[in-house]
Amino acid sequence: MINRMLKHFEDELASIRSGLEGFRKRFRREAEHINLNDKGQEDPNVTRLVDSFAWVSAKNAIQIDSLRTRHIEEFAQIVSPNLFRTLPTVVKAHFKPNPDDFNKPVFLDKKVEVEIDVINKGDENTQVTLCNSLPITFSPVEISSFKLEQTPFEHAIPENLDTKHALYCLRVALDPISLEVDMKQVLSQPLQLHFSNESIGRNVADIINHALLDVAITIDNQDQSVSLGRENFKPLVIDNDFIVSPIAKHEIPIYFKLKEYFSIPEKRHFFIVRNPYDIAVEPGQRVYLDFYLNELGSALVEEKKLEVKINKTLFSNLFHQTSEPIRVNYQELSYPVIADASQSHIQVYSIDRVFRIGNEGATEIPPILGKEATDFNQQLYWSQTTKLGRGRNIKALSGQEVKHLIFPLNKSSDTLQNGFTAYSEITCFDAFLANKVHVGNQIIVNTEEALAGEFTVGGVAIQPNLVSTDEQNYWNMLKLLSFNMSQLLTVENAKESLKGFLRLFINTNATHHELNVIYDVTAKKINSPFLLEGRMVFVPGMKIEITLDNSELNADYSLFIELLNDFFLAQTAFDRCCQLMVSYTSFNWPTKVFDAQLGERVCS
Template sequence: MDDQLLNYYERELTFIREMGAEFARKYPKIAGRLLLEADKCEDPHTERLIEAFAFISGRIHKKIDDDFPEITESLLSILYPHYINPIPSMCIVRFEPRKHNIPEGGHLIDKTRLYSKPVGGIPCQFTTSQPVMLWPVEVVSAGLRDPKNLAFDSQQSILIELKTFNNLSMSQLGWKRLRFFLNGPYQHVFHLYELLFNNVSHIACESVNSQGETETMSLAPEEIKPVGFEPDETMLPYSRRSFPGYLLLFEYFCFPEKFLFFDLDGLDKIRHLDSDDTLRIWIDLKRKAKANLVIDQDTFCLNATPAINLFERIAEPIRVEKQRTEYRVVPDVRRQNAIEVFTVDEILASSVGSPGKNIEYRPFYSIRHHLDTEGDRELGAFWHLERRPSGRKEDSGTEVFISFKDLSFNAADPGVEILTVHTTCTNRDLPARLPFGDPGGDFDMEGPAPVARTNCVMKPTPTRRPFLEGALQWRLISHLSLNCMS
């Protein structure tokens, strides 16, 4: 229930009571029949009418003050749809590979499904946003050291020591790059990130050959590459019609940990070395780190990736009724407090005259949708979506309603009996209650994989909701429309 409605209700009720007192003073005979006084009403039936009228007029006043949110939501749904959807819970997960000697590594694709431990009997479902290469190596130590090579005008060095599983030689690995995640307190990892991308003078990979001699391979500072800025590395679904820079800003302020990854490239050169099972990576810095910077083996995490609480789901079937103009989309009638609609992706129906033919309805606010339906009278109705605050007690989430309109935005009959709605959903506020740090793993994977367990490196963020007030959305639209001529 929207708390703002209470303020409108109390304001209208106060106004009606004050006007009732004025009416009682001016027309005492009529007011006497209504039992109206300056501060109270003795007739319970009249009191109920006053309260009911205050509730209705409060809703009307709030609707007027909303500045037509239907228009702003429709504009944002076309240009910047991620601004009107809930912001799902996000986290960083780490896969612990089984200690097998697989020189080619194991590959986990993006969109890998992860299932959490049940919360109140309901597991949360996350999906990874980036692929992961599982190499049979681990970080055994890391820290700040004095520079080993003074030829590059280095002030300090970061030493990362890697070791393979089961004494596998480093030269046998089929890698080209290795991805790290910077794990730790904000005041440490963001300073470390700045050092790695602005103050590296030289990189050296050091190993010991079969004769016990140390071999060194040099890498350019440019071999350290940022992660998370490419179009295929986004976490949130994003429209190609929108400026991609807005998505980077949006994801940064929602989940800055997503950008704390970096790739160390050029490791395919190690295959030409006669190396043992240990590799020492020296990263020379042009300046010294802050005195309070703490680095250890847990700072540089391998086999990690961002994950987001999004999953596809077919909502409960909707039976079309002639007496109704809108329908609530319910992803799961048994778990309404645990699943929230993120987006409506597709609405299908079976034709009454042709049971085997599926009809796909188009959204009313879309690009050139009317051209796709010319000559097809079955598709004369378009669906319109409206998101509202949940009316359930102690539920800060939202509900989604769909209605059908013609091209003039008048109510239209879809002409079918049952609607099938394909959605993308979140688990509402459940991720914030997930247990964290289970020794047996925080997530279970779907299907077989060379993974011993999956843990959460960064605790899932709470789910956030969009601002549904029209006035704020108008300001957002005007801000997003800025250009070089503004």
């Protein structure tokens, strides 16, 4: 239905373009005929007229194209408004608690905005507003040591540990920062760990995720080790709660997880450990986290720069505020939304809500694209468009994107003949953040939480910011929405078809090894049994067999295939099933077979 509608729209635009082009060619022929009658001498008035018409024709062509873009842009606002927006700039930060004042775990929720004073040597402190991107519990502990051990182990091990396959143990020692720290309370909260290495290629975090058999907690000087289970160790890159990008409730999380997997590699290093048990431990006592690995853990033996850290997080440059008031006089086609009249480097990331100021106070104006029906003849509503800024007159850097509001001319404009004043609740970002925050900066967070300590900046990951909105993004969205799992059965080259859709989530100018290692893709029809409402039912579906080329060891294989499994489930209809099986070309790596699951897509 959508494709037919767009095809009809394209045909209409093509006919308009054809008419304009034919008129322009005929006009130029007439002009050349006039010049020839004048003995070949050009008439400057005719030349100026021809050039003027060429300019008008080009402007009309731009307006026609903008109609098409606007049509698809508003469609994108309905389906997934945040998917193709530029990712936020990410600031990596490491919290070092003060042992005198910090003795209990403190939770910093996602989207909590923090006022930061950046301490620059020799310069005045710079104030920056950032937003916490990862919900994290800061713990009053530090990692005093970590060591990779090989079997036989000289410490206590869990009773149910598979000693035949557990050949390695990465032992991480957690020490309280003071004797007053209640370690039992610390272990009852999630522990967010950061694994990293300096070698080029595969991340050590992916090696651990691939080789992990079990996670255990061992109390110092005790002969008992408590198994937490493999399921209580989870990478943040596959967790819906740790998506950095703004995301609406109706948007599909796996799309954003894939996008951030490719564009924010730092997220791949983070893991969260949850302890579901009540473990007896004395205040101030050392605790070990034991990560038991199979034969694939041998890759860690050669890692010389392995690091394990705690209390690391990511901040983004997004924050919320109220825009400058807008005076709507119905004499303009659109009205620029200005974040801050005094700071031209503060730009608008998204318009969240719009309000009209009247005698009765502020009244919210509904968007044109909403769940409730809109009376387009009577009701006041708003839409938005994106334009390029032109200098200081709209408080934006020239060439940067500026959000504009569009209001209707209907019966509502008759009741508000003199116009009205409006303002917006907006999400903003600091375009100059990279010039303010640098590696090694000390930052002070002024929050309501008792974060007694200091943050150290570990780096700033700048995301590519397009000068203008790429029209291709909207066509990519239509391709993504039209992707059907059955295509992998019918296309001649299923591998290229899959890689083509995965490329919709990445910057086309970047190289991503995960796409290059896809060696083969095969899809087969299956019927799998499911227990539904007490009855065994065989559900038709698809089994996807993927072979990855691991000969170069240059990709994060285990994290990538977990995201692929989520992607296939999101693309599978709810009344169908899907199963993923992944094999490798080299080193006799074991085949990974995911359980067959029912799809998540509510419509086919």
